[in-house]
Amino acid sequence: MEIGRSKAGIQICQRKYALDVLSKTGLLAAKPSPLPMEPNSKLRKDKGNLFHDPTLYPKLVGKLLYLTNTRPDLSYSVNLLSQFMENPRVKHYDAMIKILKYIKGTPSQGIFLPASLNMELVAYADANWANCPDMQRSTTEFCVFIGTSRSSAESEYKAMAAGCRRM
Template identity: 50%
Template sequence: MGYNSKLHKSLYGLKQASRQWFLKLSSALKLAGFKQSWSDYSLFIQNHQGIFTALLVYVDDVILAGNNLEDITKTKCFLSSHFKLKDMGQLKYFLGIEIARSKHGISLCQRKYALEILEDTGFLGAKPSRFPAEQNVTLTQEDGDLLKDASQYRRLVGRLIYLTITRPYLTYAVHILSQFMDKPRQPHLEAAHKVLRYIKQAPGQGILLPLKGSLELRAYCDADWARCKDTRRSTTGYCIFLGHAPISWKTKKQSTVSRSSAKAEYRSMATTCCEITWLQYILKDLNVKHEQLAKLFCDNKVAIHIASNPVFHE
């Protein structure tokens, strides 16, 4: 009785609420025969005699998938016996992401979320833009006047970051905007408004996970050498496909200064290789066989030459 009382208090009143809840849920799932993935601790898998079930957890929201409906029903009954469970049926909406199925595959978008951003910022009636950012505009920490209310800018950029879950082509522009969260200035806000006008053009745009296609990992990486005028650091960007489906993308400023474009490209390749390795472990946990070698594409001949010839690594 004392244990249950403490658990109830920690779930709803203390800072360790999320940790205590996850310990409770994970121990129950392991009792049901699920194994926790070493690659992603929020992923639990069960595989026996050809029956595969995967369970993905985000706080108290759960996605359940598998190849056997009877086993999925059994898992639901088990969870209902341990927790108060609300079955939402077939996955259609999850954490602001809209899921739709068709004969061509599964589409993911955040139309409702995008429209909410436009409405809250007053850009529902704005003139649409064809590009999320101007090509030759470079933002710095010193240009323009400081914003009187920095919290408005931070809130907007934070919401745009979450929108990049289904819109990879916004990643670079939003990444640049996120570098000025501490002291945003007027040019930074104007650049954010440019992104909003681009979203206005097609708020329901998302990604498609095709039904057909080979399950082969292909990665494309690039680097923008010394793009940041404040630090002279380069920017890494990559996008990884499983067949024809984009599954991972990222833009990030490199941690060190590269003295040549070849070094910047090589660091970009190394970062992408780390992501590919992690994705291969995830695919293995999801019972997806990926026996062929993953392909990595880079447009810098010097970086490719260094990567393929270990003697030149120095």
């Protein structure tokens, strides 16, 4: 992890690690993706051809899981892909490549903790009823902020928080 400090606050990111992952996967020169995953994508555990290297897929998921320490914008996508570690399909691997291409465009993104004395705890939650196409399970997401800190990746929550403050 890389930690930078200034009068404005502390920035935590994993730029070097992200670039190392891209280099090892051969995607360092890939065209960046604007999104980590296609909206409303429905990945199934038993649809499509099996991925040719079942040991590579879990290794890459593990690398992406480690990257979520400073990249909460990847959490949903990586969590979704981690559900297919037993029998990864080509579509799952393609979705992982899309995440890596997103990282290519945002390698320095991370968490910023401002130098503020405000220690207010703010939380947001979202739920999707029966979103999982395989088991018809619900999915939930949440985001917690301490003080005025905002992850540089959570633009949706930033906008929502700013809107709530104005009310």
